[in-house]
Amino acid sequence: MRLLNAIGCCTLIASASCLVVVAVAGGAIKIPIHKNIHYRQNTRARAYKTLKKYGHHQRLSPRDFGHQPVTDVENDVEYYGVVGIGTPPQMFKLDMDTGSSDLWIPSMKCDHDGKCARHSRFDSSLSSTVTELKTPWKIAYGDGSTVSGHLAIDRLEFSEITIENQLIGLADRESSSFLEDVVDGVFGLGFPSLSAMVLEDQKDAEAKVLGPISNTVLSSILSHELIPAPVFGVWLGDGDGEGSDANGDDGEFIFGSIDTSRFEGELTFLPITHSRYWQVQVDGAQLDGIEDLSIKGDTIIDTGTTLLVFPIAQAKKINKAIGAKSDPWEGWILPCDSNQGGSLDFRMGGNLFSVRRKDLVREKVPKQEGWCYSAVTTTPGNTIIFGDVFIRNNYCVFDVEHMTIGIAPVKRRHH
Template sequence: MRYSASRSGAALLLALPLLAGAVPLSGMNIPIPAGTTIPLNRRASFLLDDGSVNIPALARHLNFAAAKFQRGFNAFERNTGAAHPLAFLEDLFGLARRGAGGVALADQGEMLWTGKIALGTPPQEFTMDFDTGSSDLFVPAAGCGGSAGCGGRAEYDAGKSTSGRDLGRNFTLRYGDGSTVKGKQYAESVAIAGLSAANQTIGAADTYSAGFTSGMDGLVGLGFKSISVYNAPPLLDTLVAQGAVDAPVFGFKLAQEGSELFIGGTNKTLYAGEPTYVDVTHEGYWQVEMDQLAVNGTQAVGKTAAIIDSGTTLLVGNEQDVANFYKNVTGAKPVDGQQGLWSVPCDAVPQVSLTFGGKKVDIRPETFTLGPVSMGSSDCLAGIASTTSMCASFWIIGDVFMQNVYTIFDKGESRVGFADLA
C-alpha cells in the first residue's frame, strides 16, 4: 500500500529536546515539520579488549537476526493470509546456533546504532535500537529487572503514565537459541525528537531472557505493518497518520561519528547529488532487487533479492553465493569452528561493491572488516557471511553496506534510495 502524504512545507531541521515531544502536535496551530533528526550513537562494536573480534557474540547477533526474519515471515502470513515469497527459508542462519553457548553475556559488545525516545505522560526515557528489519516497538516493563536479561535497562511503568492503556493482549518474541522477550501490549504516547504519536501500540516486556544481550533498552521497528507481530501500525505510520511528519520517509547515516536517523524526509546536508531509487518488490521488509555484488571488479553474484536491514551488521547470503564471492579473494578462508564466517588478510582487504538500480556503492576496507579473528592474527573477520539453509540466492544487506551510503526508506512511494555521502 502506498501513502498519499503531502510533500509540502519548507525544509526544517528540528533540534528540539526529546521531551518537548511529550506535548501532542494534533490541534496545535503550528506548521507540520518536513522532518526531524534523531542523533544516533554507536554503542559498541564486536571487539574484545584485546582488539580481536568476539566471534561468539557475532554469532549470537546473527542468531537474533535469523529469528527476527522468521518471526516476520510468520507474522506476514498471519496478517495477510498469504505466505511471504521468501518464507520457505526456514532457519535462515545455520551458523547462528554455533558457538553461542557459554558466552559471558555481560562482555558481548554488539554494533548498535541507538537513539532516544520517551514513552508515556509524564515521559519515561529509553535508549532504542532503530531497526528496518522489523515493525514493532518494545521496551522492558516495570519489574522486568528480575529477569536475567533486564538488568541495567530502563523500564516502562504503565502505572505511572496517564496516557497508557492496557490493550489486553500479550506478545512473545522467540529467538533461535530458545530465548524470549514477552509481555503485554499497550497503547501509549511516544515522543521522539520533538514529535509525538498518540495511542501507538508498544510492547512492555516482563521477560528479557538471558539470551537477549543487545546493549539497549528496547527496539523500534521501521518496517511495514504486514510483518508486525502485533498486527499494528509501526511508529512511522502513526506519526504520518496523525500529521506529526509531512512524509512517510526516513533516512539513515551510519558512521563512526555523526550518525543520525532523519524522520519525515531526508537530511540533504548529509548526501551529495540525487539519490538513486529502487522499488520495493514485496512490502513487508525493505526488499529490493540487487543488480550485482562484485569483488575486485569481478561480478561474484548477479541479480538477486535483497533486504536492507539496519538491524544486521554483516552482509549475509547463501553458501553458494558467498563461496562464489570468496573464490575471487586471495587469502580468504573460513573461520575455524564457525561455519559461515570468513576471514581475509588484514593487509589485503578486497575491493567490494554492491549495485542497486545501476548505482555502484563501494565498501570501504575499514567497514568491510570487523577486526582480527584473534589477538595478534594477520587475518581479519570479513563482512560477508554465509548461511547453511537458504535455498535460493537472497541477501540480507546490513550495516557493512549502510556505513558507505546515505540510505532513504520511502513508504509513500514504496522504494529505497541510495545517495553518496557528502
C-alpha cells in the same frame, strides 16, 4: 533527481481520523543516533543474532558458521536512538530497526533474577497517560527464544515529535539474547504486515483511550497528514569512524525529508520487491571494479543488522574473492592486512553502490595471529541482507508513498 523536501511546520489537532502529532524545526524530524561507547565487535554473535531474527540459524551446519556456541556480548551494539514513553516521558535506548515493525520495551514485571534491571524498565505507575491492556503479546524465534508480555497504549516522544495513543509491547519476559543487549528494546520501522502486535478489539481499545490508536510507528509518522512527506532518511556516520558530526551526532534518522548534505551525487530509487520487508533487487556484484561475482537476488536493507548476509553459495563466492577462507571453528576469516584499498560493488537500478574493502575486515580472531573475521556471513535462506556495513557506506531513503528505497554514496569528511 527526485527530492522530497520539508515544507514547513506541521501541527495537527486530534480528530476522528488523525493522531495528535507536533513537528517543528521546518517540518523535518531528526532523531540523533548514538554510538555505544563500550562497543566492541563480535562478528559471530551478530551473525548468529541476525539468523535468529530471520529464523535461519538452525539450518546451518557447524562448518557453515562455526562449531563453538555463540552468545551475545554485552558491548556489541553500535547504534541506538533515545525515545521517551509515557507522561512524564521515561527514556529508553532503542534499536532503530527497519527489519521489524513493533515498538517494545521491558516492563517492571521483567526480572529474570535481576538481569532485566540492568535495562531501563517502563513503570506504568509513573505515567498519567498509560492504558494497559490484557491482550498478550509475543515474538517467537526459530530456536524458541521469545519476548513476551502484554500490550499498552501511551504517549511516544522522540526528537521533536509526539504521538498520542501509540501501541506498545511491554515485555514481561525476555530471552537471554535480549537480556544481554545494551539496548532496552526495539523501535520497529518495518511494514505493518510484519507486526506481531494484534489488538483483539480495536474499537474497544480506542474507546478506552478516547481516540484512534497508532498500531505501528511507521503507520503513524509516515502518513501525508502527519509529516511533510512519507519518507525517512538514514545516515550512520561518514563510514570513517572519525566520531560524531558538527552537532555531536553519530548518525541520524530524519523523518519527512532527506538531508542532501549527507550523500554524494543523486539518489537512485529502487522499487520495493516485497511489501513485507524493505527489500529491493540486486542485479550483480563486482570486486575492485573488475571481477564479476554474478550475485543476484532480493536484499533487505536492515538497520537492525550489522553485517552483509548472503545465501551460502554467494557468501562463499564473495569471501573467496576477497581472500577469506572458511574455518571449521570460526566461520569465514581473512588476513587482517588484506587489500583494503578497493571496494565490493553492488549493481542496483543500473548504478553501483560500494562497500569499501576496509569495512569487510572485522575484529581479530582469537588465537589466530594475523586473521580477522569477515563482514560477509552466511544464511541458508535465499534472501540477501544489507546491514550497517552497507548503510555506513550508502545513505538510504525509505519512501513509503512510492514504495521505493533511494540510495546514494555517503559524503565523507576525509578522502
